[in-house]
Amino acid sequence: MKSAAPRGERETRLDRKDGPERSCVVTRTVKSPDDLIRFVVGPDGSLVPDLRRKLPGRGVWASLSAATVTEAIKRRAFERSLKTKVFVSPDLAAMIDGLMLKDAQQALSMANKAGLVQAGFAKVEAMIGSGRCAAVIAASDGAEDGHRKIGQALRRAEFAREEAGLKPRKVPVVAIFAGEDLELALGKAHVIHAALAPGPAAEGFLSRWRRLVRYRTDDAGAVEPDEAAVTDSVDPDSDTTIP
Structure with a gap:
């Protein structure tokens, strides 16, 4: 019987063949780093989330899920995997x-600086109608009437595409920011709605948003990005946004 390859050798082969893969400390499921969160031990002996996967030191990984991180804390899985004494904050999840919310906010600011964000209901409505809207951003504490009107604009645009014989296209509605967070990201006061035009900076923001949605929905994720976007999309059967 052929003996199993040493762990380090196995990882090297995986890296060459399929790209780097790591296993979750809780489920032991082997996944791509994009489907996990990396952690390292900081200089003060505390566990530090390494969202960009760039910090030095031996890493330990958990699935992209708040529930999994909470379970890892409960089981002391981080300490066992690292084989060293480490302080794990009970508020780690x-x-x-x-941190992920702040990262998304910074990415939205970068998209705004690249000229890809239009704020104000009239401009949002116009961009939706133009067919160039990559996403709508709505303040989570905005008025229901505003959400309803955004939903109506999106449905009108979708109906127009159907009439023209074009393929259906769901425009995600990002509702993770409160109004004050949008104001900080965009450098403008009283921002309730904004529209995102296509571009590399816009996709960078949407990628971070999708990752946060997956984290909050317990990695409902192993789904395609467009499916993950449904979490904050306008419900086609109502005039409100899905929280």
């Missing part, structure tokens, strides 16, 4: 959520 919430800390990661905050």
Whole structure:
């Protein structure tokens, strides 16, 4: 019987053949790094989430899920995997959520600086009608009437595409930011709605948003990006956004 290859040798082969893969400390499922969160031990001996996967040191990985991170804390899985004493904050799952939200906010700011964001209901409505809207961004604390009107504009645009014989196209509605967060990201006051035009910076923002959605929905993820977007999309059967 052929003996199993040493762990390090196995990882090298995986890296060459399929790209780097790591296993979750809780489920032991082998996944791509894009489907996991990396953690390292910081200089002060505390566990640090390495969202960009660039920090030095031996890494330990958990699935892209707040529930999985919470379970890892409960089981002391990080300490066992690292084989060293490490302080793990009981608020680690919430800390990661905050970091990912801030990362998405910064990415939205970059898209705005690249000229890809239009703020204000009239401009949003016009961009939706033009067919060039990559996403709508709605303040989570905005008025229901505004959400309803955005939903109506999206449905009108979809109906126009159907009438023209074009392929259906779902425009995601990103509702992870409160109004004050949008104001900070865009450098403007009283922002309730904004529209995102296509471009590399816009896709960078949407990628971070999708990742946060997956984290909050317990990696409902192993789904395609367009499916993940449904979490914050306008419900086609109502005049409100899905929270």
